[in-house]
Amino acid sequence: xSFLVLPDPDSGVLARRGKIVSQLRRLVSNKSSxxxxxxxxxxxxxxxxxxxxxxxxxxxxPETTEExxxxxxxxxxxxxxxxxxxxxxxxxxxxxPLEDSIVVGVSRMNKVLDVNYENxxxxxxxxxxxxxxxxAVSGAGFFYAPDPSSQLACTLAGNLAMNSGxxxxxxxxxxxxxxxxxxxxxxxxxxxxxxxxxxxxxxxDLLGLIIGSEGQFGITxxxxxxxxxxxxxxxxxxxxxxxxxxAGACVAAIIGSGIIxxxxxxxxxxxxxxxxxxxxxxxxxxxxxxxxxxxxxxEDEIDDLLGKITQIAERHDPLVVRISQSEEQSAAIWKGRxxxxxxxxxxxxxxxxxxxxxxxxxxxxxxxxxxxxxxxxLRVANIFHAGDGNLHPLILYDANNSEEVEKAxxxxxxxxKLCVDVGGCLTGEHGVxxxxxxxxxxxxxxxxxxQQIRVKRAFDPDWLLNPGKVFPLDYQKTR
Amino acid sequence: MxxxxxxGDENDLANIIAEAVTAGAPLEIRGGGxxxxxxxxxxxxxxxxxxxxxGITLYEPRELVLSARAGTPLVEVETALAENxxxxxxxxxxxxxxxxxxxxxxxxxxxxxxxxxxxxxxxxGAARDHFIGVKAVNGxxxxxxxxxxxxxxxxxxxxxxxxxxxxxxxAVMTDVTMKVLPxxxxxxxxxxxxxxDDIAIDAMCAALTTPYEVSAxxxxxxxxxxxxSDPELSALGAPLTALRVENFSSxxxxxxxxxxxxxxxxxxxxxxxxxxxxxxxxxxxxxxVLQGSSDPLWRISVPPKSGxxxxxxxxxxxxxxxxxxxxxxGLIWLVMPPISDAGASEVxxxxxxxxxxxxxxxxxxxxxxxxxxxxxxxxxxxxxxxRIKAAFDPHGILNPGRMYAGx
Ligand SMILES: Cc1cc2nc3c(=O)[nH]c(=O)nc-3n(C[C@H](O)[C@H](O)[C@H](O)COP(=O)(O)OP(=O)(O)OC[C@H]3O[C@@H](n4cnc5c(N)ncnc54)[C@H](O)[C@@H]3O)c2cc1C
Numbered sequence: 029x030s031f032l033v034l035p036d037p038d039s040g041v042l043a044r045r046g047k048i049v050s051q052l053r054r055l056v057s058n059k060s061s062x063x064x065x066x067x068x069x070x071x072x073x074x075x076x077x078x079x080x081x082x083x084x085x086x087x088x089x090p091e092t093t094e095e096x097x098x099x100x101x102x103x104x105x106x107x108x109x110x111x112x113x114x115x116x117x118x119x120x121x122x123x124x125p126l127e128d129s130i131v132v133g134v135s136r137m138n139k140v141l142d143v144n145y146e147n148x149x150x151x152x153x154x155x156x157x158x159x160x161x162x163x164a165v166s167g168a169g170f171f172y173a174p175d176p177s178s179q180l181a182c183t184l185a186g187n188l189a190m191n192s193g194x195x196x197x198x199x200x201x202x203x204x205x206x207x208x209x210x211x212x213x214x215x216x217x218x219x220x221x222x223x224x225x226x227x228x229x230x231x232x233d234l235l236g237l238i239i240g241s242e243g244q245f246g247i248t249x250x251x252x253x254x255x256x257x258x259x260x261x262x263x264x265x266x267x268x269x270x271x272x273x274x275a276g277a278c279v280a281a282i283i284g285s286g287i288i289x290x291x292x293x294x295x296x297x298x299x300x301x302x303x304x305x306x307x308x309x310x311x312x313x314x315x316x317x318x319x320x321x322x323x324x325x326x327e328d329e330i331d332d333l334l335g336k337i338t339q340i341a342e343r344h345d346p347l348v349v350r351i352s353q354s355e356e357q358s359a360a361i362w363k364g365r366x367x368x369x370x371x372x373x374x375x376x377x378x379x380x381x382x383x384x385x386x387x388x389x390x391x392x393x394x395x396x397x398x399x400x401x402x403x404x405x406l407r408v409a410n411i412f413h414a415g416d417g418n419l420h421p422l423i424l425y426d427a428n429n430s431e432e433v434e435k436a437x438x439x440x441x442x443x444x445k446l447c448v449d450v451g452g453c454l455t456g457e458h459g460v461x462x463x464x465x466x467x468x469x470x471x472x473x474x475x476x477x478x479q480q481i482r483v484k485r486a487f488d489p490d491w492l493l494n495p496g497k498v499f500p501l502d503y504q505k506t507r
Numbered sequence: 508m509x510x511x512x513x514x515g516d517e518n519d520l521a522n523i524i525a526e527a528v529t530a531g532a533p534l535e536i537r538g539g540g541x542x543x544x545x546x547x548x549x550x551x552x553x554x555x556x557x558x559x560x561x562g563i564t565l566y567e568p569r570e571l572v573l574s575a576r577a578g579t580p581l582v583e584v585e586t587a588l589a590e591n592x593x594x595x596x597x598x599x600x601x602x603x604x605x606x607x608x609x610x611x612x613x614x615x616x617x618x619x620x621x622x623x624x625x626x627x628x629x630x631x632g633a634a635r636d637h638f639i640g641v642k643a644v645n646g647x648x649x650x651x652x653x654x655x656x657x658x659x660x661x662x663x664x665x666x667x668x669x670x671x672x673x674x675x676x677x678a679v680m681t682d683v684t685m686k687v688l689p690x691x692x693x694x695x696x697x698x699x700x701x702x703x704d705d706i707a708i709d710a711m712c713a714a715l716t717t718p719y720e721v722s723a724x725x726x727x728x729x730x731x732x733x734x735x736s737d738p739e740l741s742a743l744g745a746p747l748t749a750l751r752v753e754n755f756s757s758x759x760x761x762x763x764x765x766x767x768x769x770x771x772x773x774x775x776x777x778x779x780x781x782x783x784x785x786x787x788x789x790x791x792x793x794x795x796v797l798q799g800s801s802d803p804l805w806r807i808s809v810p811p812k813s814g815x816x817x818x819x820x821x822x823x824x825x826x827x828x829x830x831x832x833x834x835x836x837g838l839i840w841l842v843m844p845p846i847s848d849a850g851a852s853e854v855x856x857x858x859x860x861x862x863x864x865x866x867x868x869x870x871x872x873x874x875x876x877x878x879x880x881x882x883x884x885x886x887x888x889x890x891x892x893x894r895i896k897a898a899f900d901p902h903g904i905l906n907p908g909r910m911y912a913g914x
Contacts, residue, residue: 146712147810147837169718191661202659204668205636220887225810227837228622228633229672230864230882231910232892236635236668240661260718284569286592286689329758384657387570416658417570456659464662471662472652479651479899480664486894498663 031434032121032462034082035496035504037128041085041108048106049086052130055098056090061136063087072131075116075123076178077463079427084111084125089133093211093219093249096132100247101217103130109495110215112243114155114183119380120461122190122242126496134185137249140164149208149225151252154185158192161253170255173200176457177366188248191240193457195365196322198415199290200256202457204239209252212238212245215488224252237483242459243494245487259324262290264361265334267341268315268348272296275317276390278344279414282321283387285340287333291322292415293365296394299372299409299422306371309364310357312348319414320365368411369422376407376424379436383447384456387417393450397421400442404435418456419447445470460498468499477503509535509552513559517642517650517681523555524679524904525648533907536675538578538614541603542621546674546909547880548872557616560681563587565656572656574640574684577616584615588687596688597634598625601793605804606869616680622672623806625792626723626751629715629834631688635671640684643670645677646900656684669895675906676914677899691753694722695763696779696787698740699748699770704728705815707748708836710773712811714750715835717769719762723751723788724835731796731831736786737779749779749787794840796831802842803849803870809863811836820857825850851878858882881910 041048049064056062063069064086074081085108090096103110109129116123125131134155142151145168152161158179161172175194176182186192188210193202200206209223223235238245269275279292295303295311295318304311311318323333334351341349352358364371372378385393394410397419401408407424421443425436444454444464448471454464468477481503484491491504514520527534535554537543557578565574568591575584581599588594599618603609619641624633631637640654653666670677699710704726711724726748727735735741750770752762767776779787790796797804809817814836821828821841828850831840843850849870858865864882867875884892889911896903896914908914 144810144812145716146709146812148715149810191665193659197659201632201636204665205632214887214891218887220891221885222888224862226808226863227628227834228624228635228808228864230866231884231888232673232677232895233622233635233668233671234888234891234895236665236671237895239668240665257716257718280569283571286692288689325758326761329755329761332755332757384659386567386572386657388567413659418657418659451655452657453655453660453662455662456657457661459661460663468663471655475649476651476653476663479645479649480653480666482898483664483666483669483895486891486898 031437032080032466033501034462035126035501037126041128045085048108051102052086052088052099055102056088056095058091061089061091061095063089072113072116072125075118075121077119077121077124077461079433080121080124080462082125082127084129084131085127087131087133089136091136093213096213096247096249097217097219099130099132100213100215104216104490104492107490107492109492111494112185112189112247114186115157115181117178117182118186118190118461119382119458120455120463122459122461122497124462132247134183134247134249141250144225145170147225148255149252150255151250152184153250154188154248155183158182158184158187165255169258171258172253172255173206174203177369184251185248188239188251189241189243190457190459193413193418195291195293195413198292198413199288204236206254207235207239207251208254210235210238210248211250212248214246215490215492242461242498244484244498245493260326261330262322262324263330263334263352264320264322264358265337265351266311266348266361267319267321267346268312269317269344270315270347272317272394273391274344275319278319278341280387281340281344282337283415287336289321289323289415291320293320294410294412294414296410298407299368299411302371302375302409303364303368306374307360307364307367309360311364315347320361372409372422377427378422378424379440381419381421381423381440381443382455382458383444383452384416384418385447385450385452387414389450390417393446396446397443400439404439406435406439417452441467462497465497466500509554511554511556513556515559517644520555520679520681521644521648521650524644524646527553527904528648528902533904536679536906538617539580539609539611541609541611541613542606542617544606545868546875548876549906549908555679557614557679557681558611564682568593571658571687572684573687574656574682575615577614577680577683579615580612581615581618582612592690593687594690595637595685596627596631597637598627598792599623599634600625602868604798605794616683619671619683620673620675620680626725626788626833629724630720630722635668637686638667638671638683639686641667641670641680642682643678643680646902646904654684658686674910676896676910677905679905693756693759693781694751694753694784695759695781696784697750697763697766697770698777698779699773700743701745701774702748703746704818704830704832706773707746708811708815708832710748710770711750711835714766714770717766719752719766720754721750721766722753725749725791726832726836727796728829728831730829734796736790736795737783740787751784751788791833797840797842800842801869802845803874804868805841805843805854805865806868807839807841807854807858807863807865809837809839809858809861813861814839817857817861820860821850821853824853848878849874
C-alpha cells in the first residue's frame, strides 16, 4: 500500500522547524503539550493504516479550546498544514501526518462536562473515548449508541470526523444521528458553536456537513450527544448456513418481515475460524456463513422475537440455530465479533475494506470478491454489518512482501469498484482518508467533487486542514 | 404573479437556472408551494416548481430504501410505503392545513428541504436522518449528486444533510433517496389528564427515561384539547398528555402496562387503543388543533426540560399565548395573539435563555418582512452560512433571502 502519493513537504517549513516549535511553546500553558523529540513524534507517525508513515513537524496536545484556537491561528498565519488527531485508529490514513504538518491531538481534552438524564444528553470534550461516554452514563442505565469495534480506544473526535458506525447502528443510527451540537475551532482560530441541547439546527445543517468531513473543516473540541436508556435486556443468537446465499436471503427475509434487530452481523467461513480461535465464542465451525442476530427488550419479548426470527430462518435451511443461554455466552459471541480485526491481525497483515452494497446483491458480490482475491492469489475473510450492506472484506497479505502489498491494494481497489458498480459506495463507515482518495472519481463526477471542494473552501479556503486526503490531489490545487 | 416554470427533468432545470444566472434574475424555488408562506417574503421574476419531476423511481422494501423524483407528492410516497407496511419513520408534518388551503400537494423534495419532522422525531430521528441520497442542481446550473441508495455511506462530504432544511436556498433537488422502515404492528397511547405544563413535561421526560421506547410524547393545553378529532378526548375539558408506544402487539401490551406503573404518581391513566391512538397522532401530524386560525404561529425547539419555562416567560409578557408541546417538551408550537412583531422579541429572549431556536411558521407577509422568521445566528455562524451559500449558489439565484438576508 505504498504507491499512494502524498503532497511534497514544504522545504522552507522543514527548515524553520526549530523556530516553529518554540513559537508553538508560547501558545500553550503546559509545556508537555508540545512534542517535538523524535521518539515522541514517532508515536504519531501513522494510524491504523500502518503501511504509511510520516514524521510530523511537531505534535500539539492542547488542553483547552482556546489553546486549539491559538495554535490554529498561528498555523494559518504561518501557512502550516494541520492534521487533527484523536486516538489514531483510522483505518484509511485519515490521521496520517505530513512531514511539514502540525498534528493537533485532542486526547487530553477528555472530560465529561455535563450529563442531563431528563433531557437525555451528555456534553463532553471530544478527546473522550467512545466507550468513555457510555461508561460515564451506564450507572444510570444509559448509553451512547454508536459503537465502533474500536470503541475502547477511538475518540468521539475521530467518530465525528468519520461519522463512524458500529454493530448496533442498524437500530440506533451512526454518529451523525446521535449528535446534537458541537464546539469547533476553524482554521483561522475562530471558535463556533453549533446546535446544543435541543433537537435540529437553526439555519443550515452545518452539523450534518461537519460530521463526516474527515478533519478538513475544523477541529472539534466539545460535543453534545444523545444518550439513550438501555433496553431491559439484549440477547444474540447464532444462525449458521451452508452458503452465503442462504445467509443473505435470511437477512433480507428478517428485515422484510418488519423486524429490525439491534444488530445483524455476518461472517464467512474464514472469518468464523479466526474469530473462534481467538475468542472461543462457540461459533459453529462447519458452516459456510454465520449470522449474529441480536434483539432487545424484556426477557419475554426477547424470547418472542427470537422465536419469530427462528421461524423465518427455518425457511432458509439453517445448519445451526443457537440462542445465547447466558450473559457469558452473549459476551463471548460479541467478543468474537468485536475483536475480529484484532484476531485477524494475529495471523496475518490485513487490508480492511469498507464498501457498502445494496443487500440484495450480497451473494453475487461475495462470489466476485472471492474471484478477485483468488486471481491475485490472496486470501480473504468477510465480516460485516449485514443489515445495512456494509462489507468488511479483510484481504490477507504479507506486509514485508512488496509485491503482495501491491496486489492487496489492487484487489482492494477492484472490490471497491465492484461495490460502486452494483449501486453501493466506497466506504460505509471508515472514511476516505488517503486510502480511497484516488477512487473518488469512480463514484463521483467532476462536478460532484467540485461541489464538495467548494464546501471545503467555505471552511478552510487555504486547504491547510488535513490536506492530501479525501480527494485526488489534482483537486487540491492550493496544496 | 410571476410565471411558474415546471421543468420536466434535471436538464431542463439546469438550463433554466443557467439562464437565470446569465440574466442575473433570481428564482423562487418550490415543490407544491404548500410552504411558500414560510420564510421571508421574496420577490423574484420567475418561480420554478419541481412538480413536473414526479414519480417513485426505486423502491426495495427488503432493503428499506425508496427513491423518488423531488416533485413526487408526499402522499404518493406514503401510499406506496403503506402497501408494504412501511413508512417514513420521522412522520413528516402536513403543515398545509395550518398555513391555508393548499393548491397543490406537498412534495417529497420539500420534506427534506424543510426538515420538519413529526412526533416520532424523538425516537426515530428527523427527516435529515433518513435522507441518504440526492441529485440536485446548484445555483450555477450544474447537476451534482451526493450519498446514494445504501444505508451506510461516508464517501465524501455529507451534502444530503447539507441540503436538509436549506429551504431551496442552496440547490434544487431533483431526486431524493430515503431510508424507510417497517410500520410497527401495533400502537397504543397512554393519556394523563389535568397536568399543568411543567408537571406534564416531568411526566414525559420520565417516560422517555424508561426502557419502553416511547415513540412520541405530547402535551396539549386545555383550549386545544377541545379541537381534537376524538370526541371523548375533546370533551375532557382538561389539559392532556399523551405517550405512544409502538411495537409488536404483545410488546405494546406489556410496555403500556409497565409505563403506566412508572407514571402512576402523575395521576390517573387511560389508554387509547390502536384506532384512537392512530387518530390522535394523525391529528398531531396535521397540527389539527392549530388549524383554522391566522394568528402568528411559532415553532420552538429547546431542551425538553426547559419547555414550560420558556412558555411561562413568554406568557409573562403575552398572557394569551398558547402552547402545544411535542417531543416531550422540546418542541413548542406557540400561538401568539396578532400583535405587530408576533411577539418575536419575547420569544427570542426566552429561547436564548434556554438555548434553542424559534421559527415563525405562520404570519402575514408584513410581519415576516419586519421580523426574523428563522432564528438569528451567531456572527461566526452567519458568516459561515454565507460562505456555504456561496459554495452552492454564488450568484444568489435560488430563493435569495428566504431564510436570512444575503443567504
Ligand atoms: C480494530 C479497529 C476496529 C474498528 N472498527 C470500526 C467500526 O466498527 N466502525 C467504524 O466506523 N470505524 C471503525 N474503526 C475505524 C476507527 O476506529 C474510526 O474511524 C474512529 O472514529 C477513529 O477515531 P480516532 O479517535 O482513532 O481518530 P483518528 O484516527 O485519530 O482520526 C480519524 C480522523 O478524524 C480526524 N480528527 C481527529 N480528531 C479530530 C478533531 N478533534 N477535529 C476534527 N477532526 C479530527 C483526523 O484528522 C482523521 O481524519 C476501527 C478501527 C480499528 C483499528
